[in-house]
Amino acid sequence: MDNNKDCSMYTEHVESGKRKVTLSLTVNGQFVVRDIDPNMTLLHFLRDNLKLFGTKEACGEGECGACTIIMNGKAVTSCIILAVEAEGAEITTVEGLAMDGKLSILQEEFISQDALQCGFCTPGFLMSTRALLDHNPNPSDEEIIEVLSGNLCRCTGYHPIMQAVKRAADREQKELGR
Amino acid sequence: MDEKKYQSKYKRVGQAYDRKDAQEKVTGQAVYAYDMELPGMLHARCLLSPYARAKIVSIDTSKAKALPGVRAVLCGEDSDILVGLYMQDKRVLAKGETRYHGDVVAAVAADDEETAERAIALLDVVYEPLQPVHDVDEALEAKILVHDDINELKHYVGVFFPQKDSNIASWNKSKKGDLDKAFAESDVVVENEFSLPAVAHVPMETHVAIVQADPYSNKIRIWSSAQSPFAIRQIMADSFGISESDVEVHIPYVGGGFGGKAGIHLEPLAALLSKAAGGLAVKVRATREQEFNQLPTRAGMRGRIKTGVNLDGKINAVQAVYDWDSGAYADYGVNVGKTAVYSGLGPYSVDNASIDSKTIYTNKVFSTAYRGFGHLETHWSIERQIDILSQKLGIDPYEFRMMNLLEPGSRTISGELVTESTGSVKECLTAVVKEIGWTGRKTEEERQREWKTGKVRGKGFAVLQKAPAMPANTASSAIIQMNGDGRVRMMIGGVDIGQGANTAMAQIAAQELDLPIEHIDIMTDIDTRANPYDWNTVASKLTFMGGNAVINASRELLRKMKEVAAQVLKTEPEYLAHANGEIYHVHNPERKLSYKQIALGYMYPGGTSIGGPLMATGTYIADGLTNLHPETGQGAPALVWTFGAHAVEIEVDVETGSIEVLKVASAFDIGQVINEKLVYGQICGGVMQGLGSAILEGYKFSNDVKLMNPSFTDNKIPTMKDMPKEIVPIYIENPQRNGPYGARGVGEHPMISIPSAVGNAVYDALGINFHVLPLSPEAIVLGIESGKKSILCTDVDCLPGR
Numbered sequence: 001m002d003n004n005k006d007c008s009m010y011t012e013h014v015e016s017g018k019r020k021v022t023l024s025l026t027v028n029g030q031f032v033v034r035d036i037d038p039n040m041t042l043l044h045f046l047r048d049n050l051k052l053f054g055t056k057e058a059c060g061e062g063e064c065g066a067c068t069i070i071m072n073g074k075a076v077t078s079c080i081i082l083a084v085e086a087e088g089a090e091i092t093t094v095e096g097l098a099m100d101g102k103l104s105i106l107q108e109e110f111i112s113q114d115a116l117q118c119g120f121c122t123p124g125f126l127m128s129t130r131a132l133l134d135h136n137p138n139p140s141d142e143e144i145i146e147v148l149s150g151n152l153c154r155c156t157g158y159h160p161i162m163q164a165v166k167r168a169a170d171r172e173q174k175e176l177g178r
Numbered sequence: 179m180d181e182k183k184y185q186s187k188y189k190r191v192g193q194a195y196d197r198k199d200a201q202e203k204v205t206g207q208a209v210y211a212y213d214m215e216l217p218g219m220l221h222a223r224c225l226l227s228p229y230a231r232a233k234i235v236s237i238d239t240s241k242a243k244a245l246p247g248v249r250a251v252l253c254g255e256d257s258d259i260l261v262g263l264y265m266q267d268k269r270v271l272a273k274g275e276t277r278y279h280g281d282v283v284a285a286v287a288a289d290d291e292e293t294a295e296r297a298i299a300l301l302d303v304v305y306e307p308l309q310p311v312h313d314v315d316e317a318l319e320a321k322i323l324v325h326d327d328i329n330e331l332k333h334y335v336g337v338f339f340p341q342k343d344s345n346i347a348s349w350n351k352s353k354k355g356d357l358d359k360a361f362a363e364s365d366v367v368v369e370n371e372f373s374l375p376a377v378a379h380v381p382m383e384t385h386v387a388i389v390q391a392d393p394y395s396n397k398i399r400i401w402s403s404a405q406s407p408f409a410i411r412q413i414m415a416d417s418f419g420i421s422e423s424d425v426e427v428h429i430p431y432v433g434g435g436f437g438g439k440a441g442i443h444l445e446p447l448a449a450l451l452s453k454a455a456g457g458l459a460v461k462v463r464a465t466r467e468q469e470f471n472q473l474p475t476r477a478g479m480r481g482r483i484k485t486g487v488n489l490d491g492k493i494n495a496v497q498a499v500y501d502w503d504s505g506a507y508a509d510y511g512v513n514v515g516k517t518a519v520y521s522g523l524g525p526y527s528v529d530n531a532s533i534d535s536k537t538i539y540t541n542k543v544f545s546t547a548y549r550g551f552g553h554l555e556t557h558w559s560i561e562r563q564i565d566i567l568s569q570k571l572g573i574d575p576y577e578f579r580m581m582n583l584l585e586p587g588s589r590t591i592s593g594e595l596v597t598e599s600t601g602s603v604k605e606c607l608t609a610v611v612k613e614i615g616w617t618g619r620k621t622e623e624e625r626q627r628e629w630k631t632g633k634v635r636g637k638g639f640a641v642l643q644k645a646p647a648m649p650a651n652t653a654s655s656a657i658i659q660m661n662g663d664g665r666v667r668m669m670i671g672g673v674d675i676g677q678g679a680n681t682a683m684a685q686i687a688a689q690e691l692d693l694p695i696e697h698i699d700i701m702t703d704i705d706t707r708a709n710p711y712d713w714n715t716v717a718s719k720l721t722f723m724g725g726n727a728v729i730n731a732s733r734e735l736l737r738k739m740k741e742v743a744a745q746v747l748k749t750e751p752e753y754l755a756h757a758n759g760e761i762y763h764v765h766n767p768e769r770k771l772s773y774k775q776i777a778l779g780y781m782y783p784g785g786t787s788i789g790g791p792l793m794a795t796g797t798y799i800a801d802g803l804t805n806l807h808p809e810t811g812q813g814a815p816a817l818v819w820t821f822g823a824h825a826v827e828i829e830v831d832v833e834t835g836s837i838e839v840l841k842v843a844s845a846f847d848i849g850q851v852i853n854e855k856l857v858y859g860q861i862c863g864g865v866m867q868g869l870g871s872a873i874l875e876g877y878k879f880s881n882d883v884k885l886m887n888p889s890f891t892d893n894k895i896p897t898m899k900d901m902p903k904e905i906v907p908i909y910i911e912n913p914q915r916n917g918p919y920g921a922r923g924v925g926e927h928p929m930i931s932i933p934s935a936v937g938n939a940v941y942d943a944l945g946i947n948f949h950v951l952p953l954s955p956e957a958i959v960l961g962i963e964s965g966k967k968s969i970l971c972t973d974v975d976c977l978p979g980r
Contacts (some may be wrong), residue, residue: 054207060466114196114200114855118675120381120383130213144898154379
């Protein structure tokens with residue numbers, strides 16, 4: 001975890017007999033503060049408290065990548081991170097990819113290359129790819145495979161995803177000057 | 179995919195449109211059953227049997243019931259309901275005895291998942307472990323009956339044949355010609371055994387059902403991650419003794435199915451819990467572990483094939499015995515076994531044949547439909563056997579197949595006549611063999627030379643066929659309604675589980691009505707109160723059957739539009755044509771009306787109006803199917819055969835045993851491409867799933883029949899690292915005369931025969947015939963180490979000296 005926050009920063013209190021901690025962080029550019037159970041995972045915090053249902057659970061043990069989000073610039077599997085570990089963090093979920101009502105290049109290329117079928121793993125793939133391209137705007141095939149082999153997809157056979165990622169990298173370099 | 183080579187002769191059908199659901203799915207807006215919350219909704223957890231077979235001596239639920247937040251606790255004593263589509267053999271909750279490690283012994287509904295989980299831990303169950311039935315051989319001995327009430331089980335009579343006092347849920351047969359005579363007259367008779375383990379579907383969204391049983395009426399409301407809303411409606415009504423009309427089934431987006439979400443699964447349990455909790459909605463969501471060990475899987479199978487052949491390559495006779503390890507239940511599994519009797523010899527012309535297919539109960543995880551069901555399994559046996567035969571005969575495997583494949587004029591195993599309209603498996607095989615650059619098998623010298631480099635390449639190929647496995651009265655339907663703006667909205671009863679059915683159906687409507695694809699709005703959620711009937715979303719049947727229903731609805735709509743327009747334009751409907759959202763006179767196109775002008779009825783300048791809101795229905799029922807003769811298997815089982823072939827090139831690392839797939843060429847005679855992007859998606863995805871079955875996946879059971887690998891850690895599925903370097907899709911288009919624009923389904927087919935093609939390529943590379951899947955690195959290394967040329971078992975126990 002990139003999060004160096006000290007545990008003493010949490011303000012803990014008791015609410016109707018249950019231990020609660022106050023968590024503050026930035027999600028998709030919005031600053032949020034919530035009282036949560038200290039044992040809540042980040043995935044459950046995003047889904048149950050913030051109602052950001054785009055992030056999915058498909059295994060609950062960090063094996064499939066469906067719950068991938070970006071935390072402080074890194075792709076992480078939110079199902080095996082406690083929400084309290086995200087104190088003060090900057091988080092991006094799939095809901096934060098499109099800006100001002102316009103899809104991002106990455107989302108456009110997932111559509112144009114038909115890089116999704118049932119769509120359940122798609123948010124995770126998008127977030128893993130986003131983090132990859134943020135750090136490495138022009139990845140090789142091997143680098144793409146290395147990073148995205150942590151995300152499971154049962155529908156597409158991965159070829160269309162590979163195409164979408166390569167085209168998105170290409171377009172982002174040309175259109176956004178990455 | 180960068181350069182779209184495919185050119186369609188139609189304006190909308192065949193065009194590579196983006197899928198209609200894509201935008202919602204890349205923005206996180208798409209709602210799945212997993213995402214749904216209802217007011218007052220409770221959450222459920224299940225207690226699964228810790229034994230493959232055990233007597234339930236007692237269950238003490240008192241502590242669980244006393245836990246605050248627990249609303250209902252159920253066990254087998256609380257319900258006698260049996261469910262099942264073809265065999266009513268499955269209890270919602272085990273009663274008296276558990277039949278597999280994964281049977282639901284008790285279930286709890288509580289305010290939240292954590293409370294339900296804690297309540298489960300408070301259940302006190304006393305079991306008496308019983309001797310389980312380990313495998314099909316033990317099952318066939320019938321010393322222990324998995325279902326001692328097998329003689330009384332309700333089933334689809336005349337189609338499935340449970341055997342008295344046995345573990346055989348159904349014994350299906352076919353027979354034609356004179357087998358004994360044909361074997362006696364054959365120059366060579368070769369007999370082999372092939373097998374493959376159970377494999378999980380692994381939809382990324384696990385099974386989820388939310389059910390509310392209305393306490394004030396018979397109504398049961400269901401929201402489910404399911405493929406077959408109308409089958410759920412029917413089975414729920416049958417099992418709960420209520421009317422179909424009392425059951426509402428809602429299907430939001432579905433996170434993958436592959437057959438595993440056909441039939442009925444968690445819905446009855448959720449309904450019982452809801453009833454017990456006073457009618458509050460209850461959500462039952464399978465964990466990933468439950469997805470592996472509680473929910474059904476693809477059956478393991480053993481095939482014994484005996485083939486009589488002449489030295490010139492003509493196949494005279496085939497005798498096939500297929501034994502399916504269906505596990506504890508066969509509610510859907512019997513239909514998988516049934517496919518073997520009309521498709522279990524592959525797309526070959528054989529005059530003398532017999533097939534016996536037994537769907538067998540054991541105490542393993544139970545089985546159900548899985549993409550191309552019955553076919554990947556039988557084709558693993560048949561296409562390996564064909565390759566071995568060609569080795570023995572010294573005939574090139576391509577030539578050998580070409581001599582025996584079905585062609586116009588020949589008959590299938592069940593006696594159906596093959597015509598030009600059936601499609602061509604020979605064209606498929608020829609295309610992939612050419613694409614892979616096949617020049618014949620490696621010589622032993624070439625093999626030895628390559629072996630020294632540590633890596634040996636091999637090429638192999640296999641053909642395939644599949645027709646939808648469905649009752650003779652299977653039907654689909656569509657409703658089209660026009661909005662005030664001249665655009666249409668359409669409802670079908672089949673579910674888009676990611677295969678892209680909604681986009682394909684919209685394209686067919688757009689083609690018929692000559693409207694832009696964006697003007698066809700197709701309802702993504704299925705609601706059995708609103709959407710028209712469709713039997714099941716399975717079997718690659720939706721393009722064909724749903725497509726025909728959409729064509730019929732579109733033409734009915736156009737007929738109504740032209741009737742109204744004819745009155746307004748003062749002409750006869752037969753002089754009217756349609757294009758670009760307008761109805762016009764064929765002689766004078768300036769005499770015209772836009773769709774919009776008549777969409778909700780046409781109003782004359784004085785206010786008088788005619789017509790009314792435009793809407794139409796279309797239906798399609800399977801055309802000309804019959805039940806099969808119980809002894810001979812003769813009849814008409816197939817509405818539409820789709821033929822295909824794969825050729826693969828692989829590289830085997832002889833040290834590590836790992837197989838790298840360099841190239842896969844896949845050809846299917848799909849009659850007409852509806853959407854090239856979607857077909858390509860089915861091919862890539864199906865090939866990858868087939869490779870999973872070929873080199874990676876398989877259930878492993880302990881000696882006491884517990885599933886040992888119920889997680890992604892131990893039950894790997896392919897990742898991007900396993901992706902073939904190249905996949906070349908080839909579309910053969912011999913139209914089927916009664917298909918929508920000639921099209922046939924192809925959802926399942928890309929998965930079939932991938933294992934056999936890889937197995938054949940492994941022989942080319944190593945000179946070793948593997949008879950068992952998966953061809954994992956361990957299996958390959960153990961095979962090489964054994965020094966044998968035929969590998970029938972890849973367990974460590976089978977190693978020489980053990």
